Amino acid sequence: MIVDAVLELARDEPQSRFTFKSLGEALDVNPTAMYRHFRNRDAILRAALDRLFSMALEEATASDAPLDWRPRLERYLHTLIEVFIKYPSIGCDAFATDTFGQGELHCIEFVLGCLRDAGLSGDRLVHYYGALESYTLGHGSGIAQEVLAKPSSDGHEPWLQAVAVASVSGFPLIEEHRDRLLRLDGLNVFSAGLSAILDSAEREGTR
Amino acid sequence: MIVDAVLELARDEPQSRFTFKSLGEALDVNPTAMYRHFRNRDAILRAALDRLFSMALEEATASDAPLDWRPRLERYLHTLIEVFIKYPSIGCDAFATDTFGQGELHCIEFVLGCLRDAGLSGDRLVHYYGALESYTLGHGSGIAQEVLAKPSSDGHEPWLQAVAVASVSGFPLIEEHRDRLLRLDGLNVFSAGLSAILDSAEREGTR
């Protein structure tokens, strides 16, 4: 299948976006032959991204023990963002792309189920669904973009290189928290925001 | 200044990423002349993005009445994301790009100040700084990407077109919440997550 080759390519060449040319070489075929199977590059992207959703959900739910809603949700969202980072040239479009596929639908259903188990319903359930999904997709695609652009980055690069380089005199708060700010990276910052959203959801659900 | 032309171009042609060619036409000059003033495209992008940070902070703080920390922060973050959407070809790289500029530093200082006024300090203050900043940048650049890619989109497009089109039988929760899910768009979903993070910050700060 072509999608397999795209995924393999995205994983093995994390620095460069996948290309018809590279795809042709990987499959030992003429680059333009892809147009027999997909309408354009975007269609390939959507198919591959939907597979990433499926992979993340499968990996996160293939658990030994049944989990409570919150660790279940945390595990899935962390797995999802890790998958995006692992396949940067696909993950980088995770926010802006609707896959229209089964993988994404299964993921939506899964998140809704977790939030239902948290005690939420109706508008508030969908409210938190939107918050969690958009946060994870926005953050994941952003880190994937970084990995794609910057040499040898893996989501654990310092997040605020500007603070390290630039003169921060005249910015007393930045100066005061300089070391702490430099300790931030893409993934622990993600955990920070995720905890905050889940805290709010949990409070509202158990009320 | 070249940056002015880039911004003008980004605003007036929201569907297409800015280009040396388009920039040359706008300034009535040879496209390659830019290389006399910037090392490459990325340097132009960083300069323009830093200006967006400055513009957002200026617009958000040019207030009549002094505000409490939370409305002050909300106003700034909403302004920031709106600016990204207004200049899509620059905003789309907001997450992955470090500007190394003054505008970004002023914004960091501003957010840290709001969180200090919320009663936070030390690690927890930086924790919430990371959560808020990454959430806004990730979401903003994601919506900007959408605007750039999809014809006549403005951040208020339905967020889950897949749910509208695909068959959702076999997904009982999606089916149950279908209408609510379709009402989600990029900007109200942003507000949802932002409130959740700020709620957590407020609770922790007043404790």
Add this chain to the structure above:
DNA sequence: ACCTGAACACCGTTCAAGT
């Protein structure tokens, strides 16, 4: 039914040449 090859319009970037 599927693949190939040539072609097209479009990128960012370099560099020697102009003024």
Add this chain to the structure above:
DNA sequence: ACCTGAACACCGTTCAAGT
């Protein structure tokens, strides 16, 4: 000091031609 023009390597996409 700044700009021009040609050139290069690289994109996605189309289409007539092959098997």
